[in-house]
Amino acid sequence: MAERKFLSIFDRQETAITWRILRSSLVTTAGLVIIVGFLGLSFVLWLTNDSILPYNPTAITSNVLQAPSLTHLLGTDSLGRDVFSRVLAAAPIDARVPLAVLSVAIALGLVTGTIAGYFGGLVEEIVMRITDIFLAFPGIVLALAIAAALGPNINNSILALAPVWWPSYTRLVRGETLSIKTQQYVEASRAAGHKSRYIVVHHIIPNILPVILVYATLDFGNVIVVFSVLSFIGLGAQPPASEWGLMTVQQEQFLTSSPWIPLAPAIAILLVAVGFSLVGDGLRDALDPKVRSLFG
Amino acid sequence: MSQPLLDVRNLTVRYATKFREVKALDRVNFRVAKGEIVALVGESACGKSTLGLSIIGLLPSPPSFVDSGEIILSGTDLLKLRESEMGAIRGTSISMIFQEPMTSLDPVYRVGDQIAEAIEIREKRKPNKSIGPYERTDPDTKERTGVAERMLGSGLRRHRPPRAYSKEVAEALGRVQIADPLKTLEKYPHELSGGMAQRVMIAQALVQRPTLLIADEPTSALDVTTQAQVLKLMRQLRDDIDSSIIFITHDLAVAAQIADRVAVMYAGDIVELAEAKALFRRPQHPYSEGLIGSFPNQFKDEGQLKAIPGEVPNLRSQLVGCKFSSRCGYVFDRCKVERPELVEAGPVQSAACFLRYPQ
Amino acid sequence: MKEVLRVTNVVKHFPLGTGLGDRLRGKKGQSVHAVDGVTFSLYENETLGLVGESGSGKTTLGRAVLMLDRPTSGDVIFEGDSISKMKGERLRQIRKKMQIVFQNPNSSLDPRARVKDIILEPLRAFKEFDKRYQNEALLKVLKSVNIPEDSLMKFPHEFSGGQRQRIAIARALILNPRLIVLDEPTSALDSSIQAQILNLLRRLQSELNLSYLFITHNVGVVKYMADRIAVMYSGKVVELGKTRDLLQRPLHPYTIALISAVPQLDPEKKAEEVPLAGEIPSAVNPPKGCRFNPRCPHAEGICREEEPALRAVGPGRLSACHFAERFLDAPPQSSTTGKGDAS
Numbered sequence: 002m003a004e005r006k007f008l009s010i011f012d013r014q015e016t017a018i019t020w021r022i023l024r025s026s027l028v029t030t031a032g033l034v035i036i037v038g039f040l041g042l043s044f045v046l047w048l049t050n051d052s053i054l055p056y057n058p059t060a061i062t063s064n065v066l067q068a069p070s071l072t073h074l075l076g077t078d079s080l081g082r083d084v085f086s087r088v089l090a091a092a093p094i095d096a097r098v099p100l101a102v103l104s105v106a107i108a109l110g111l112v113t114g115t116i117a118g119y120f121g122g123l124v125e126e127i128v129m130r131i132t133d134i135f136l137a138f139p140g141i142v143l144a145l146a147i148a149a150a151l152g153p154n155i156n157n158s159i160l161a162l163a164p165v166w167w168p169s170y171t172r173l174v175r176g177e178t179l180s181i182k183t184q185q186y187v188e189a190s191r192a193a194g195h196k197s198r199y200i201v202v203h204h205i206i207p208n209i210l211p212v213i214l215v216y217a218t219l220d221f222g223n224v225i226v227v228f229s230v231l232s233f234i235g236l237g238a239q240p241p242a243s244e245w246g247l248m249t250v251q252q253e254q255f256l257t258s259s260p261w262i263p264l265a266p267a268i269a270i271l272l273v274a275v276g277f278s279l280v281g282d283g284l285r286d287a288l289d290p291k292v293r294s295l296f297g
Numbered sequence: 298m299s300q301p302l303l304d305v306r307n308l309t310v311r312y313a314t315k316f317r318e319v320k321a322l323d324r325v326n327f328r329v330a331k332g333e334i335v336a337l338v339g340e341s342a343c344g345k346s347t348l349g350l351s352i353i354g355l356l357p358s359p360p361s362f363v364d365s366g367e368i369i370l371s372g373t374d375l376l377k378l379r380e381s382e383m384g385a386i387r388g389t390s391i392s393m394i395f396q397e398p399m400t401s402l403d404p405v406y407r408v409g410d411q412i413a414e415a416i417e418i419r420e421k422r423k424p425n426k427s428i429g430p431y432e433r434t435d436p437d438t439k440e441r442t443g444v445a446e447r448m449l450g451s452g453l454r455r456h457r458p459p460r461a462y463s464k465e466v467a468e469a470l471g472r473v474q475i476a477d478p479l480k481t482l483e484k485y486p487h488e489l490s491g492g493m494a495q496r497v498m499i500a501q502a503l504v505q506r507p508t509l510l511i512a513d514e515p516t517s518a519l520d521v522t523t524q525a526q527v528l529k530l531m532r533q534l535r536d537d538i539d540s541s542i543i544f545i546t547h548d549l550a551v552a553a554q555i556a557d558r559v560a561v562m563y564a565g566d567i568v569e570l571a572e573a574k575a576l577f578r579r580p581q582h583p584y585s586e587g588l589i590g591s592f593p594n595q596f597k598d599e600g601q602l603k604a605i606p607g608e609v610p611n612l613r614s615q616l617v618g619c620k621f622s623s624r625c626g627y628v629f630d631r632c633k634v635e636r637p638e639l640v641e642a643g644p645v646q647s648a649a650c651f652l653r654y655p656q
Numbered sequence: 657m658k659e660v661l662r663v664t665n666v667v668k669h670f671p672l673g674t675g676l677g678d679r680l681r682g683k684k685g686q687s688v689h690a691v692d693g694v695t696f697s698l699y700e701n702e703t704l705g706l707v708g709e710s711g712s713g714k715t716t717l718g719r720a721v722l723m724l725d726r727p728t729s730g731d732v733i734f735e736g737d738s739i740s741k742m743k744g745e746r747l748r749q750i751r752k753k754m755q756i757v758f759q760n761p762n763s764s765l766d767p768r769a770r771v772k773d774i775i776l777e778p779l780r781a782f783k784e785f786d787k788r789y790q791n792e793a794l795l796k797v798l799k800s801v802n803i804p805e806d807s808l809m810k811f812p813h814e815f816s817g818g819q820r821q822r823i824a825i826a827r828a829l830i831l832n833p834r835l836i837v838l839d840e841p842t843s844a845l846d847s848s849i850q851a852q853i854l855n856l857l858r859r860l861q862s863e864l865n866l867s868y869l870f871i872t873h874n875v876g877v878v879k880y881m882a883d884r885i886a887v888m889y890s891g892k893v894v895e896l897g898k899t900r901d902l903l904q905r906p907l908h909p910y911t912i913a914l915i916s917a918v919p920q921l922d923p924e925k926k927a928e929e930v931p932l933a934g935e936i937p938s939a940v941n942p943p944k945g946c947r948f949n950p951r952c953p954h955a956e957g958i959c960r961e962e963e964p965a966l967r968a969v970g971p972g973r974l975s976a977c978h979f980a981e982r983f984l985d986a987p988p989q990s991s992t993t994g995k996g997d998a999s
Contacts, residue, residue: 012811025315185764186774189827192722193778194751207768290767290813340846341817476934490935491710520709521873522932525917547847550876550919554926573923591851592921593880596900597703601858602880604851608816 022287023280032279039273042089043096051090056083058090059241066259078252078262088265090243094155095273099224101159103217106166111209114174115201119182129175135168141227148236155244158228158237166224173216177209211288219281222274229270245270301328302541303352303509308366310347310356319612321347321361323565326639329509334535334542336556336573338549338588342609343562345545349511352543353391354383370509388418392507396514398494402486408497409482412469413462415501469500472537473530492523499530506538513545528555549592553577561585564610564620570639571646581642582650583625619651627652660835660867661698661721666691666730668713668720672940688939690716692891693730695966698835701861703868705882705899707875709914711936712888714871718837721869722754723747735834752782755828759840761820765812772808775826797826800860818849822856829860837869842877854881875918879903887911890937890947893966896974904988907975909952915989946978954979 023029051058056073062081069076075084117128135143147161181187182205190200229246231237238244240251245266252262286292310322322344329335337345350356352368354375368375370390375383387393395401402411463482470478473496486494495515502510512531516524532555535542546552552559552573559576561569561584569582580586587605595602607624610616619625622632631651642653669687691713698704708714720727723739732740739750755778758764765774776794779785785793798805801822812820821841828836838857842850854877861868872878878885878899885902887895887910895908906912913932934951937943943950949959958978966976970984 015811021316185758185760186766186769188724189756189758189764189824190766190777192724192751192756193827193831194748194781195777196781199781204766204769208766294813340848492935520936521875522709522913522917525919526932528919548919549847550921553921553923554919556923577921577923588847589921591848593851593854593874593876594921596879597858597881597883601855602851604855605848606852608818608849609846 018293019284019287022292023283026283026286028279029283032276032283035272035276036280039092039276040096043093046090047093047097054086054089056086058082058087058243066255066262068259069261075265076259076261078248078259079255084262084265087243087248088245088269091245091248091266091269094238094242094244095225095228095270098155098159098162098228099221102162102166102224102228103220105159105163106170107213107217109163109167110170110174111206111213114171115178115205115209117171118175118178119197119201119205125175128171132168132171135164136172138165140165141230144227144231145234145236148231153236153239155238155242158231161231161236162224162228165227166220170213170216173212174209177212178205181205181208215281215285215288218277218284221277221281225270225274299330302331302371303327303329303543304367304369305348305352306367306369308348308351308368309364310344310351311362311364312347312360313362314360317613320565321612322351325366325565325567327560327567327570329541329543331508332535332539332541333557334532334544334555336544336546336552336559337562338546338552338559339562340547340609342564342612344565345562346513348562349393349513349543349545352509353387353393353511354378354380355387355393388415388505388507390507391509391511392502392505393511393513394495394498394502394515396517398491398498398518399486401498402494404486406485407482408484408486408489409463409466409470412466412482412497412501412504416462416465416504419505465504466500469504470497472503472533473497473500474526475500491519492527495519495523495527496530499527499534502540503534503538507540509543510534510540511543511545514547515544516551517546517548524551531555549588561588564612564616566620566649567639568621568650569642569646569648571643571648575643575646579643579646581646581648581653582621583627583652584621585648587624587626619649657699657702659697660700660702660735661869662731662733663697663717663721664695664731664733666694666717666720666727666732668716668725669728686940689891689942690939691720691727692942694888694891694893696886696893696896698867698869700834700867701865702884703861703870703882705878705885706869706871706888707873707878707885707914708888709873709936711890711939713891714873714888715839717888718756718839718869718871722751722756722837724756748781752778752831753833754835754837755831755833756837756839757821757824757828757841760844761817761824762812762844764824765820767812770809770811771803771815771823774812774823775830778827778831793830797829800829800863801826801856816849817845818853821845821849821853825853825856825860829864832864833866835867835869837871839871840873841870843872843874850877857881875903875915887914890942891939892947892976893974894948894976896966898972901973905983905986906989907969907973907980907983908977909954910948912983912989946976954982 023033045053060082062077064077064081065079067073067077073083073085075088078084078087113128113132117125144161144165147164148157151157151160187200187204190204228237229244229249232244232246233250238247240247248266249263255262256264305325305327308322308325309320312319312321325344325348327348337348339345347356347361351363352375356363363376366376370386375386378386402408466482467478470481475481475493475496481489481493489497498515515531516527519527528551531542531544534540544552544555556573559571559573560567561576561582563584569576569580569585571581576585577589580589584605587603590603591605593602605624610620610623618633618635619637622628625632629651637649637651637654639647639649640653642648668691669689671685671687694717696704706714706717716725719725721732723732727740730740731738734750734754737750739747742750772794775797776790779790779793795805803819803822803826807815812823815823841857842853845853857868858881860866868881870878870881882899884897885899886893887902887908889910895902895906895911897907902911903915906915932951937947937950945958945960945962946952946955946964949955952959962978964976964978966974969975969980
């Protein structure tokens with residue numbers, strides 16, 4: 002079976018070039034800083050079980066509606082909880098949900114998309130029509146329906162969002178498969194006597210991965226936003242959990258009086274979504290062979 | 298040469314990005330007389346296309362930069378002109394046709410309209426409006442270009458050049474031996490075959506009546522039988538309108554068939570410049586000799602082709618001495634340290650090789 | 657001489673989708689007649705050149721021989737076995753003996769695979785080759801095509817076009833095939849590299865006793881590489897014969913026109929090309945009778961009615977022209993004299 006252990010995206014020299022290209026753009030570097038900070042923070046918080054936060058994010062105190070100060074960097078909310086700690090505590094949740102949803106979407110998309118694209122015919126028709134059915138539903142409506150049916154909590158949100166995301170990946174993968182299928186190196190593989198499964202795993206998927214990577218990175222922000230909307234509506238994270246969407250809606254009434262309370266989580270969403278978007282753009286350039294040839 | 302039409306002097310073009318720098322052209326000297334066909338021959342990365350694009354000013358900059366040199370057309374240094382002035386020259390004094398006729402023609406316009414547009418440019422000489430709606434200075438124009446169209450561009454409503462030009466267009470199509478000119482004018486580019494499309498490009502060049510036509514591998518994408526026809530057409534073009542032609546090709550035999558003079562290029566240098574007959578009879582540069590020798594023109598039982606060993610050098614590294622030295626069968630010490638200049642190697646030949654230097 | 661390949665009446669049609677409206681009206685589907693009845697043989701240690709311009713069907717024929725596109729009808733016999741009906745495991749085993757080298761060295765190598773994996777890939781399709789055998793075969797084949805061992809862990813884009821084509825040839829050789837189909841193997845390469853690759857291919861043929869089906873549009877190249885030549889036009893073979901005979905005394909109007917259009921390396925010999933009117937005929941609706949008749953300067957009544965068969969017109973010469981005999985006495989084509997002939 003497969004001898005090839007390293008795909009070109011894991012080759013040292015190739016990753017060095019990718020890194021060089023990403024670093025060369027100020028905007029992309031800014032995005033990288035944001036997402037590395039975000040993911041790193043999430044990881045650390047998850048490891049230490051929130052213990053490194055300055056205050057307990059769920060502890061209700063009587064110190065309500067304090068303006069930002071040196072002791073409370075972003076003040077406190079209507080229940081006396083430290084806003085800064087809450088915003089940070091939300092990071093692992095808002096990291097975990099998109100990661101899970103996108104992993105499912107990519108995995109499903111790769112399997113269904115390559116099968117549809119490579120084998121064509123009736124199989125392709127069936128797969129694509131099912132995909133079409135899912136795509137026909139407005140994403141949020143579908144997610145809401147599933148979340149409502151399953152009961153509102155974070156894990157069910159993942160189950161609600163995955164069906165919304167999966168079809169576009171199938172479409173993407175199928176399109177790429179179709180174009181790669183006609184490349185001569187795939188033909189050469191067929192001429193050498195390889196079976197379809199080998200060709201799909203060894204030639205088609207490695208050549209699709211860069212595109213998927215870019216697409217998913219750009220998509221990360223979208224998942225956060227939709228998940229936040231779910232929480233906003235009350236079908237995602239439930240109080241007293243810290244989640245940016247939830248925090249924004251719960252403290253919405255204070256927008257004019259103590260704006261930092263609802264604004265801080267909203268800006269957090271904005272920042273992370275933009276960060277991923279910038280990196281996704283940068284990655285797209287970094288993986289473009291024409292651009293790569295300019296960098297050595 | 299008495300008063301050359303085109304005089305390229307010491308042209309150096311660099312291709313530079315943050316991490317890579319390559320000398321695409323290295324102090325190139327080159328002239329074209331009025332009414333002559335000069336072939337630029339060479340393999341990939343030799344700089345022939347770069348030279349052609351530099352002359353017509355279409356080198357994307359960045360990443361290409363002209364480091365030094367002059368390109369003098371009928372007394373004017375083109376490199377010193379502003380873009381608007383250069384734009385006035387393109388399509389009128391200098392024309393260019395490319396390798397892929399299908400991508401050189403706009404797929405959403407009829408072929409006749411595209412040729413007529415070329416005529417329009419010639420007549421009105423309004424270069425900065427070479428795409429998009431024209432100003433209504435000509436009372437013959439049927440269409441009225443309204444504010445909306447001018448703002449949104451010609452995509453909004455197709456601008457059809459005046460009917461007055463149709464006759465000349467049909468004539469031009471006939472001159473390039475297109476079978477049914479009136480019917481062809483109405484066609485879209487995708488309805489034409491490769492050969493026909495290239496002939497349309499030549500027709501477009503014909504109506505522009507340029508003093509200099511640059512043809513970048515115009516026959517490389519064509520079948521051999523179509524190529525033969527197109528080459529004949531191009532010779533005719535030169536005779537009909539007295540254009541000079543710079544014919545860029547990688548195919549030595551095509552150069553032999555069409556050119557009066559040939560410039561052989563290697564890694565950014567012109568290594569030999571000679572009248573065609575002299576070059577093919579007695580090449581004076583080892584590379585020209587190697588190139589001619591490696592051209593398959595013998596039967597299987599007549600021995601082996603003499604291939605030039607090695608590969609074209611990596612232009613990124615700073616090459617010292619003669620760029621061909623690593624592959625040259627006649628190499629000696631001087632070649633590795635000093636760069637040879639073009640010197641006379643015969644009554645109508647010059648070569649950049651120390652072997653030809655006077656002893 | 658032993659016959660390695662025999663192609664009998666191979667036809668390959670690519671169906672064009674029929675619209676619903678046409679189907680309702682009972683119109684039969686149209687198809688592209690890429691190859692329309694081709695017959696030839698290829699012998700041991702021989703190169704058969706398949707020459708033609710675009711639309712001739714030469715590439716499709718090459719692929720049909722390898723069963724990359726199964727023929728619509730007709731038979732392909734490889735080393736005595738009829739392979740056109742073979743499927744599955746039997747066909748896979750035959751694939752070991754027939755390989756292909758494609759035209760474009762950029763797209764025929766997986767850009768994300770290392771050279772080592774690219775070359776070993778054909779071996780890995782079969783379980784019987786263990787690691788030791790793989791390594792030995794790899795080193796052997798690298799030596800044959802002159803690629804240094806340190807290239808193995810690199811990626812295709814780190815190499816030049818000529819080197820990539822060598823890698824493609826190495827890949828084709830690793831299973832020790834008998835037949836290699838070469839589809840324009842040097843058309844995308846620089847002329848100086850082309851000579852190197854052609855010489856390499858010739859050396860490999862004599863060392864390894866290979867048979868080549870050499871597909872090209874370049875008359876000079878086929879002259880240098882082929883023992884025999886089959887000229888194709890619009891899906892059919894119009895002439896077949898030994899290289900020297902065919903090129904010096906062609907017996908079909910298309911071959912004559914083709915040869916006369918080839919530019920010569922001598923500026924004093926300007927091409928006196930036989931003008932070819934018109935364009936390549938439609939592959940969907942080929943002309944009635946001889947497919948070349950609309951463009952043929954010698955066409956007469958019968959040419960428009962009856963399709964000429966590929967028939968013998970002298971020893972070892974086949975031509976599909978009703979009037980092939982007329983060309984028997986023509987003077988030899990000066991444009992194709994070899995270097996050894998007196999011009």
